[in-house]
Amino acid sequence: MANKPSIPKGTRDFGPIEMAKRNYIFDTIKAVYALYGFQQIETPATETLQTLMGKYGEEGDKLLFKILNSGDYLKGITDEELTERNTLRLQTKLSEKGLRYDLTVPFARYVVMHREELQLPFKRYQIQPVWRADRPQKGRYREFYQCDADVVGSDSLLNEVELMQIIDTVFTKFGIRVQIKINNRKILTGIAEVIGEKEKIVQITTAIDKLDKIGIDNVNAELEKEGLSQEAIDKLQPIINLSGRNEEKLATIEKVLADSEVGVKGVEETRFILDALQRIGLNNEMQLDLTLARGLNYYTGAIFEVKALDVAIGSITGGGRYDNLTGIFGLPGLSGVGISFGADRIYDVLNALELYPEDSMQGTQLLFINFGETETNYILPIATEARRHNIRTEIYPDAVKMKKQMSYANAKKIPYVVLAGENEMAEGKLTLKVMETGEQLQLTPEELLNKIIGNQ
Secondary structure, X not given: OOOOOOOOOOOOOXXXXXXXXXXXXXXXXXXHHHHOOOEEOXXXXXXXXXXXXXXXXXXXXXXXXXXXXXXXXXXXXXXXXXXXXXXXXXXXXXXXXXXXOOOHHHHHHHHHHOHHHOOOOEEEEEEEEEEOOOOOEOXXXXXXXXXXXXXXXXXXXXXXXXXXXXXXXXXXHHOXXXXXXEEEHHHHHHHHHHXXXXXXXXXXXXXXXXXXXHHHHHHHHHHHHOOOOHHHHHHHHHHHOOOOOHHHHHHHHHHHOOOOHHHHHHHHXXXXXXXXXXXXXXXXXXXXXOOOOOOOOOOOOXXXXXXXXXXXXXXXXXXXXXXXXXXXXXXXXXXXXXXXXXXXXXXXXXXXHOOOOHHHOOOOOEEEOOOOHHHHXXXXXXXXXXXXXOOOEEEOOOOOOHHHHHHHHHHOOOOEEEEOOHHHXXXXXXXEEEOOOOOEEEEOHHHHHXXXXXXX
């Protein structure tokens, strides 16, 4: 017996029901993006490693899926190089491309390549899969979709305010209660300055970003391993353990960072965003979290992360300000800010909370039973007219037993079934069966269409 086929770990198949749910997610997010003037683009699944490497930090580089060069990928590699097994050196010769790790770096590359065509500020959204060679676990996949919105070409903090409104609106529409966390990389840079470890900002942010996952003791151990002095680690503790209302935390950290120009700037930016959102009024809680670091190196200002309150799962949305990402590709001075909805985790949350609306399962509404060639010729124009009226309609393709055709309708949860035999054809009518109640009605084609349209 042949082995059953399988799919790679960290990937999933999605059948019709799952796709209906996922399209509900994508369509909801697209509709909200459009409300704020965002336009859709797409970029290739593969990018050159030159584009991808060095943008996500050392850990991110390790998680990039690299693609072997086409043809004889060992061409030009000596036996000595193979025996030496220097992975990094071999990698540069074996692979020139990789699967995209996120949508932000490809977007920055897109902006630089198409700069002359773009009207700034440029507001784009992008909904496509990304790939990470991560260890699969609940809520963490190797292939998953991101739903990004970014604004480039504007330094205004109103962009951050609008992105928070988008997050709040989307999750309100989904019915998911969330907590929106905010911090600022300038505040984190200021903290690194005041504890005397300015040069270790990357190590500090990478470590404290893991606080929720590994706990304070392990974070401190990691900081010590990275070479931070015990004095610096001790100074860090009261800062990352700050509690209270947002304004109280801001006032405290503002005093702590009084001698750090960049830190004070971060406090000012955060206060502007929080004050504006308070005036607008959100449905979900905004929380200033000084332990939020967002491990990606390209963030330079405000950073965001969203946690579902009623399901134990990792962050379901994240993002932040990046002032120099396009500079890496030769276009300095172009600021950007963006967010990314994790569609796969949102899918899992909506499943867990059973929050999908019934009308999101856009299945067939009307099934015509097939009694044979003569009857099919009679119903074909009626089915065509039904589709012209946007009624999702099927004709069963084979003239098989009625029981099998009705079982098909039940299995697909089709609400209306039409029967047209000799008697119906003689009278120019149809028998409409309402599957939920079992009621049967004798209707003209026009009456049938009007009844279904009226019940949509």
